[in-house]
Amino acid sequence: MAALPAVPPGPPLVRLRGIGKRFGPVTVLRGVDLDIYGGEVLVLAGENGAGKSTLIKILGGVYTDFDGTLEIAGRVVRPRSPLEAAALGVAIIFQELSLVPTLSVADNIFLGRPLTRRGFVDTAAQRAAARRLLDQLGLDLDVDRRVEDLSLAEQQLTEIAKALARDARVIVMDEPTSALNAPEVEKLFGLIADLRARGCGVVYITHKMEEIERLADRICVLRDGEHVGTAPAAELPPARLVNWMVGRELGEQFPRHAARPGPERLRVENFSVWRGGRAVVAGVSLCVHAGEILGVAGLQGSGASDLFAGLFGAYGRAVGGRAWLDGQPLEIAGPRRAIDQGLAWLTNDRKATGLVLPLSVIANTTLADLPRLSPGGWRHPGREQAVTRELAATLALRAASLDLEVEALSGGNQQKVVLAKWLQTRPRVLLLDEPTRGIDVGAKREIYQLLNDLTARGLAILLITSELPELLALSDRIVVLHRGRLSAELTRGEATPEKVLAAAMGTA
Amino acid sequence: MNAEVRGPKSEARSPLGRLWANPASRALLALALVLALGCVFHADGAFFKPGTHRDALRQASVFGILACGMTLVIISGGIDLAVGSVLALVAVTFSLLSIHRAWSPVLAVPLCLALGALCGGVAGSLTAGFRIQPFIATLAMMVFARGLAKTISGGMKVSTAVKNPDGSYDYVPVPGVFRFIDSRILGDNLTVVTVIFVGCALLTWLLLARHRWGRELYAIGGNEEAARLSGVPVVRTKVLAYAASGLLAAVAGMCQAAQEQQGDPEAGAGYELTAIAIVVIGGTPLTGGRGGIGLTLLGTLTIGYLEKILSINAVPEATRLMLTGVIIVAAVLTQRRRRS
Incomplete structure (x- = not known):
């Protein structure tokens, strides 16, 4: 793909200027400029929380209250709903698909704007049109099958077909491969190449370096809600890209005391966790000592949270490998047993799984x-x-x-x-998943201080945080997961943002 | 108030507003309104006679007992449609054992309680263990228990008229335990059934407010996944709630049999809906995680007195039903939590 010119000729399909977005007092996007051209694949890159999702939700009419201007095909517009955005030719394919599982492929493709005859849905015409559309896309799908009976990949392809049925010119995909296996990914990539050849603009969000290298014509990097820059893929080799994504001053805002690790607390060997027939954690080995904070780094879908859930017994016995707590074999048999043995798991969503509101x-x-x-x-x-x-x-x-x-x-x-x-x-090992998510700076500092106090008292802490500076500042050691496997283990001295991110994206 | 704190409670600024924000005071207001209604439409002073209140409480007690069990289930986030049928099943069984077989209550009562708890426990296991929706699981138990009640009784009311093999009837005396349950104490001013109701309310209150199990029930109703990850034995806790509801339905069934001096396999039809209405009028939301027995007590009195006031004023039943419907909506509208 890189053989073609990086920026196709012609005016952009979409022009974003000075886009900003606030949630209450928190600014999540500031002055972002972006052009999307027809016939290109534009990769949107950035750490978790950089503002990628917010940006595409503005483009897709999900967030209607924002600063700046949005131009589609030369006209300034302000889509007030995903439906309006779709009418303007913008389709967003989210990780959570918007299909109705109990309806057929054809019904889903024409949902909301059915082909009708004398006021009634013309099923035959819909099936024929859906059939033609899928043929054009080279998809071998039965239009009468119910969406719930399709594989995840087929559902995703159906979603794309639905977008094309509405004449979408700009198609945004948010981490579409996170749940796909290798052949399915190939199929999707083939379709993306096809869309690009037909002159559609494809915006692709991913955390995987290999996908960026393979797909991107241009790359747009966001960091902390700001636009770092957009460049042709050829000008952004992985090292430079990572640098753009991270490049941030690490202040002295994280007061981590020098650790004095004690005896080994938790040892995990060749540990695996299965979800839906897939190994989301595969053969991970690690250990953490008393008084130590072990950072567990990984981008979305790395399996870090699943590792915690597996150890805690939240997934039942769908785990493999062995674990020891203070030298005793760790028995994995549900939350109660985990708590009694001295494990505690702070989940990453306090409202859904942490608190009884x-x-x-x-x-x-x-x-x-x-x-x-x-x-x-x-x-x-x-x-x-x-x-x-x-x-x-x-x-x-x-x-x-x-x-x-x-x-x-x-x-x-x-x-x-x-x-x-x-x-x-009174836990012996604390599993912390995003302990500072969505809380203000003052409370964050207090929690950092608390982690210091807890480790001083001999607790062992495993820490997941998507804020890289926080991870680097708090962790005494860092293990990095990529697609469920351990891709790097770094000491506090060795760890740099670039190294961690590179390992997390699978280039180490 | 601290600036960090926000939400519905801190929004109630004035003392009056704070009082209004408390579901108990709103339930109390509803009861006060009903009682005021009674004072106005007193039917030539009938409302002021102690006997009227005794009878109002007596008639409300069976519903109140059912509502106590219903409260447990609703707090856990579920619903129990089977209580009316379980009541009938136990009424029939209790009558058969006590009247026809002349069993001692020492044996008959525990057996009936166990039967009710078993019915509830099975429905609870279906919903908690096999993840069948509570509505469906208890609906199935409702139909099944009704059928079982008819099977046991042969479709006939089990009364003191015992049929002989030759087709003639012998009339046996009403068993002592029936007469005891239906008797009055404190100089005729209180019925034993009402005392049983208060005992049931006290016991369920104690479990909900002071026992680990009650707290875990609230936690499951409020956020089942958070409760599970906090080590709460979700399945066991829920099964016990349905079993307790069945047990209380058995208590209600025995009271009903004693009051009617017979076991009617058709008894209790629709009682589950009255019990739900009582819980809701008290202010325990169907979404689970909130509410309590105190509220259900107020709801029982509200419904009980409303019925009584309408009946002493000779309001036709059709009108009473319509009025009850209106009151349910009004109560739920005032009880609705306002968004912060």
Whole structure:
């Protein structure tokens, strides 16, 4: 593909100028300029949280409230819904597909704008049109099959067919290969080449270096919501690209004390985790010592979170390999067993999997430790209040009352409640997945300080964070996962943003 | 209030607003309105007679007992449609054992309780263990238990008239346990059924408010996945909630049999819906994770008194039903949590 001219001639299909977006007080995009041309594959690159998804959601009419101007085919527009964006020729294929699983392929392709005859859906015409469309795309799909019976790859291809049925000129794909196997990926890449040849503009978001090298005509890099630059792929070799993505000053905002690792706490050997028949973690070996923070780096789909879930027993027994905690074999048999053995897992989504929002601070804090706090089954409200008050003081939790529903707390304080819940179980190993996600700077600092205190008391911590500076500053050692496998292990001294990111993208 | 704190509770600025934000005070207001209605339409002073209140409570008690079990299930995020049929099944069984077989209550009562708990436990296992939706699993149990009640009774009411092989009837005396349950105490001012209801409410309150199991029930209703990852035994906790609901339906069934002095296989039809209405009018939301027995107690009194006031004023049943429908909507509208 690189043989063709990097920027095709002609005016751009889409012109974005000075795009900015705020969520409340948080600015997630600032002054982004971007052109999308027909007949090119434009890769949108950047770390997690760089603003890639926000940008395409603006383009796709999901976010309607933004700064700057959006021009499609020379006209300034402001799509107010994905449907309007589709009418303007922009189709976005999200990771969560927008197909109706119980309808057929043909029905899905024409959903929302059916072919009709005298007011009724003309099924025969739809099937024929869908058939023609799929043939043009070189897709061998039965138009009568229900979408839920298709493989994920076939569903994705159906989604693309649906976009083309609406005459989409710009097609945006958000990490389309994250759930595909190798032959399916090839099929998708073939289709992308075809779209490009037909003069469509393809915007492709990916974290995988090999895909960037293979597909990109041009690369646009975002970092912290700002546009770093856009360049032809030939001018951005992997090393330079990574540098563009990371290039950021690391201030002294992360106070990590010098670690004094003690004896080995957790050892994991040849550990694998299966989800939906796929090994999302494959043969990972690692160890973490008392008083140590082990950073687990990896981009989306790396399996880092699955590693935690697998160790904690959240996926049941769909795991392989062996693990030891303080020299004893770790028995993986569900959350209760994990907690009793001294594991604690702070998940990366406190509202979905961390907190019981309608319950009080006390109820949430004591939830995982109820068996020990309630000998004989009867609760001791006074004792529960006492331990919660103590933890609230340790964590500088600010709540008007400990009887307040956690729903009413700010994000930072909610996160502290989740931490309090796990500290109450007196863990030996803390698995932290995005402990500072979505909380303000002040609360972050307090959590960093807390991690220092905890390791000083001999806890071992495994840490996942998508903020690279945070990972580098907090971790005593870093292991990097790429597609479920260990791709690098770095000491604090060795670790640089470039090395970590390169390993995470699979180029190390 | 701290600047970090936001949300519905801190929005209630005035003391009155804060009071209004509390579901208990809203449920109390509904009850007060109903009682005020009674004071206005007192039917020539009938509303002020102690007997009226005794009867209102007596009639509400069976529903109240069912509603206590329903509260447990609803807090866990589920629903139990089987309680009316389980009530009938137990009423029939209890009558058969006590009247026809002359079993001692020492044996008959525990057996009936176990039967109710078993029905609830099976429905609970279907929903918690096999992941059948609570609505479907308990609907199946509702139909099954009704059929079982008809099978056991041969489709006939089990009364003190015992059929002989030659087709003639012998009339046996009402068993002592029936007469006891249907008797009055405190100088005729309170029925034993009401005492049983209060006992059931107290017991379920104790479990919900003071036992680990109750707390875990709230946690499951509020966020099942978070509860599971916090080590809560989700399946066991939920099965126990349905079993408890079945057990309380058995208690209600025995009370019903005693009051009617017979076991009617058609009894209790639609009672599950009244129980749900009571829970909802009290202010326990069907979404789970919130609410409590105190609210259900208020809901029971509201519905019970409303029925009584309408009946002493000789309002036709058709009108009563329509009014109840309106009241349910009104209660739910006032109980709705406002978005922050």
